[in-house]
Amino acid sequence: xxxxxxxxxxxxxxxxxxxxxxxxxxxxxxxxxxxxxxxxxxxxxxxxxxxxxxxxxxxxxxxxxxxxxxxxxxxxxxxxxxxxxxxxxxxxxxxxxxxxxxxxxxxxxxxxxxxxxxxxxxxxxxxxxxxxxxxxxxxxxxxxxxxxxxxxxxxxxxxxxxxxxxxxxxxxxxxxxxxxxxxxxxxxxxxxxxxxxxxxxxxxxxxxxxxxxxxxxxxxxxxxxxxxxxxxxxxxxxxxxxxxxxxxxxxxxxxxxxxxxxxxxxxxxxxxxxxxxxxxxxxxxxxxxxxxxxxxxxxxxxxxxxxxxxxxxxxxxxxxxxxxxxxxxxxxxxxxxxxxxxxxxxxxxxxxxxxxxxxxxxxxxxxxxxxxxxxxxxxxxxxxxxxxxx
Amino acid sequence: xxxxxxxxxxxxxxxxxxxxxxxxxxxxxxxxxxxxxxxxxxxxxxxxxxxxxxxxxxxxxxxxxxxxxxxxxxxxxxxxxxxxxxxxxxxxxxxxxxxxxxxxxxxxxxxxxxxxxxxxxxxxxxxxxxxxxxxxxxxxxxxxxxxxxxxxxxxxxxxxxxxxxxxxxxxxxxxxxxxxxxxxxxxxxxxxxxxxxxxxxxxxxxxxxxxxxxxxxxxxxxxxxxxxxxxxxxxxxxxxxxxxxxxxxxxxxxxxxxxxxxxxxxxxxxxxxxxxxxxxxxxxxxxxxxxxxxxxxxxxxxxxxxxxxxxxxxxxxxxxxxxxxxxxxxxxxxxxxxxxxxxxxxxxxxxxxxxxxxxxxxxxxxxxxxxxxxxxxxxxxxxxxxxxxx
Numbered sequence: 055x056x057x058x059x060x061x062x063x064x065x066x067x068x069x070x071x072x073x074x075x076x077x078x079x080x081x082x083x084x085x086x087x088x089x090x091x092x093x094x095x096x097x098x099x100x101x102x103x104x105x106x107x108x109x110x111x112x113x114x115x116x117x118x119x120x121x122x123x124x125x126x127x128x129x130x131x132x133x134x135x136x137x138x139x140x141x142x143x144x145x146x147x148x149x150x151x152x153x154x155x156x157x158x159x160x161x162x163x164x165x166x167x168x169x170x171x172x173x174x175x176x177x178x179x180x181x182x183x184x185x186x187x188x189x190x191x192x193x194x195x196x197x198x199x200x201x202x203x204x205x206x207x208x209x210x211x212x213x214x215x216x217x218x219x220x221x222x223x224x225x226x227x228x229x230x231x232x233x234x235x236x237x238x239x240x241x242x243x244x245x246x247x248x249x250x251x252x253x254x255x256x257x258x259x260x261x262x263x264x265x266x267x268x269x270x271x272x273x274x275x276x277x278x279x280x281x282x283x284x285x286x287x288x289x290x291x292x293x294x295x296x297x298x299x300x301x302x303x304x305x306x307x308x309x310x311x312x313x314x315x316x317x318x319x320x321x322x323x324x325x326x327x328x329x330x331x332x333x334x335x336x337x338x339x340x341x342x343x344x345x346x347x348x349x350x351x352x353x354x355x356x357x358x359x360x361x362x363x364x365x366x367x368x369x370x371x372x373x374x375x376x377x378x379x380x381x382x383x384x385x386x387x388x389x390x391x392x393x394x395x396x397x398x399x400x401x402x403x404x405x406x407x408x409x410x411x412x413x414x415x416x417x418x419x420x421x422x423x424x425x426x427x428x429x430x431x432x433x434x435x436x437x438x439x440x441x442x443x444x
Numbered sequence: 445x446x447x448x449x450x451x452x453x454x455x456x457x458x459x460x461x462x463x464x465x466x467x468x469x470x471x472x473x474x475x476x477x478x479x480x481x482x483x484x485x486x487x488x489x490x491x492x493x494x495x496x497x498x499x500x501x502x503x504x505x506x507x508x509x510x511x512x513x514x515x516x517x518x519x520x521x522x523x524x525x526x527x528x529x530x531x532x533x534x535x536x537x538x539x540x541x542x543x544x545x546x547x548x549x550x551x552x553x554x555x556x557x558x559x560x561x562x563x564x565x566x567x568x569x570x571x572x573x574x575x576x577x578x579x580x581x582x583x584x585x586x587x588x589x590x591x592x593x594x595x596x597x598x599x600x601x602x603x604x605x606x607x608x609x610x611x612x613x614x615x616x617x618x619x620x621x622x623x624x625x626x627x628x629x630x631x632x633x634x635x636x637x638x639x640x641x642x643x644x645x646x647x648x649x650x651x652x653x654x655x656x657x658x659x660x661x662x663x664x665x666x667x668x669x670x671x672x673x674x675x676x677x678x679x680x681x682x683x684x685x686x687x688x689x690x691x692x693x694x695x696x697x698x699x700x701x702x703x704x705x706x707x708x709x710x711x712x713x714x715x716x717x718x719x720x721x722x723x724x725x726x727x728x729x730x731x732x733x734x735x736x737x738x739x740x741x742x743x744x745x746x747x748x749x750x751x752x753x754x755x756x757x758x759x760x761x762x763x764x765x766x767x768x769x770x771x772x773x774x775x776x777x778x779x780x781x782x783x784x785x786x787x788x789x790x791x792x793x794x795x796x797x798x799x800x801x802x803x804x805x806x807x808x809x810x811x812x813x814x815x816x817x818x819x820x821x822x823x824x825x826x827x828x829x830x831x832x833x834x
Binding site: 065074076088122124129259260281282309314399 | 452454520
């Protein structure tokens with residue numbers, strides 16, 4: 055069946071911070087006929103995904119790793135390969151996902167300190183610098199975009215601090231809600247590991263763990279004195295497989311999710327070789343984000359991020375319900391208009407806000423699709439129906 | 445797009461022991477529009493998959509666990525949840541996958557003994573009984589069908605031995621190449637964990653780890669004195685999520701591969717509610733297997749399994765090349781006829797044999813598809829082209 059013929063079924067518009075709307079050609083690729091994971095047709099498709107991921111991250115010297123899984127599994131990869139039991143990790147906590155990454159690191163034996171920011175903000179560069187000066191950390195992790203709060207961390211600034219104060223520290227960017235929707239200049243900024251998943255800015259269905267490691271991170275792995283303490287997430291197993299796929303020969307450790315690799319190939323081809331350019335894609339996300347944030351501000355609504363346009367992500371917005379309204383006053387009215395937004399996620403305030411995703415085709419193909427206009431008008435109407443007056 | 449309209453693209457017939465040919469309706473489900481993993485539409489689909497998996501395994505009291513991953517990740521689930529560091533595991537080795545499961549168990553700290561059978565056979569029940577009598581094992585694992593050799597283990601017989609000799613031992617069936625194509629009466633036979641993946645007898649694309657645990661296995665997990673030593677494979681994280689999806693409420697630990705869950709739902713619906721019945725499905729796999737094995741025997745070819753029809757799997761056949769022929773003499777000739785079979789996999793003999801998969805739609809829909817006839821004729825012709833005379 056050709057891509058001209060395939061149209062996905064009518065459905066509610068999914069405007070949450072992932073999974074996001076998926077383009078028809080990517081869904082058709084996900085319905086690819088069954089293929090052997092070591093066939094001469096499939097191997098270069100996998101190899102291309104590795105190569106295109108480097109382009110998205112501006113990291114020509116990095117080593118990508120792609121396996122069946124989710125973003126969460128990326129934490130296991132870091133915790134079991136880059137740091138050893140008993141070594142120190144510093145976790146910058148800007149929401150729900152910082153707590154979880156810390157749990158994961160501790161599961162594999164790391165000693166974790168956290169800098170916890172109040173809800174809606176992030177640790178300051180000065181706090182990070184102070185912490186790095188006081189103790190040598192093997193690993194520093196941060197959530198680039200915390201999906202629970204919509205707070206955007208300063209990846210470039212953190213890279214500068216690490217280079218200046220603690221250049222041996224491995225800087226890990228949790229990019230689950232940022233890769234594809236936020237600019238990440240991995241090598242220029244000095245990021246050592248970027249981990250993500252496919253169902254957000256990369257515009258695919260969920261089911262793939264996606265990671266890229268700098269040569270510094272690989273060297274830290276190679277200097278381990280004990281083997282990785284995970285099996286499925288072991289770089290000893292996966293790195294030779296990734297190199298084999300890229301070299302065009304293929305190798306086996308665990309069966310890759312072949313159809314998702316085809317889907318990712320379709321999406322990465324659009325992102326790296328289609329229109330808009332990668333740079334323009336990021337600019338479009340900034341513009342769409344500004345539009346959403348300005349709109350909710352004009353409606354008199356607060357965001358979870360202390361200063362939404364400055365500290366907020368460009369692929370999502372976390373919006374507080376107006377005084378007196380709650381989730382059940384707003385979300386069902388949006389569903390009735392065929393729009394799915396997300397409820398709150400951060401434990402302490404989850405009933406106080408909702409989350410809008412503006413990533414991928416919803417942003418980049420907005421002219422044809424009209425998703426953002428429809429979203430904003432629907433929010434305004436639904437609030438009015440709920441009795442809210444700006 | 446409706447299932448009447450969707451037809452997968454023309455492609456080579458994939459007759460390897462997984463991934464296998466996937467039905468059009470399952471592929472279309474894999475191209476489902478993006479859905480929230482906690483939406484009221486998606487949650488019952490996930491719940492149904494849990495319920496239908498119990499039917500496939502004849503295990504109404506078992507607890508299924510489904511996550512993004514592969515069959516390999518199922519080993520991590522066993523190694524990190526059912527057994528604790530320092531405890532003893534006995535691995536029955538009937539090929540490549542026994543070695544790997546042992547590696548995985550050791551990664552998480554288990555002390556592993558193996559009973560290794562010569563290539564093409566499996567440890568005898570007497571050997572297993574003797575080992576269980578000499579030492580108390582927390583866990584006993586076996587590969588139901590070793591994909592590298594095509595040897596079928598005696599799941600029912602092993603269950604009887606464990607019940608009689610060491611009833612506390614957790615009996616783990618690696619069913620990656622058997623669930624859906626071999627009868628597994630999990631509760632009647634006393635199997636405590638069945639782990640598998642979706643791309644073989646379950647008839648889906650790869651990308652899901654599928655597991656079911658008996659109440660005995662769950663009790664062993666609950667009696668742990670140390671927490672699970674994996675994060676992404678931790679039952680502490682996943683069991684509440686599985687219960688929530690089954691209860692219809694949903695919960696979050698890591699994003700499930702939503703599209704693959706739709707695909708699995710489509711396939712499990714056919715397997716448990718379609719025609720043939722589950723029992724007849726297993727009988728059809730036996731019949732197709734006998735036909736393939738008789739055919740290669742009549743051609744004068746040997747199988748890797750010592751006695752193919754007695755010890756061989758019903759979803760695959762591992763066939764030795766005739767004297768003087770090698771992979772490059774046969775496999776490209778089959779590819780030229782649009783048939784993909786698999787090369788050998790067992791390290792010691794991988795250049796001496798090839799593997800045929802006969803699972804799922806290739807077997808069950810053979811009357812309409814004619815896959816088996818085409819396969820057998822093509823093997824005969826290709827051997828003749830290579831100069832082989834039976």
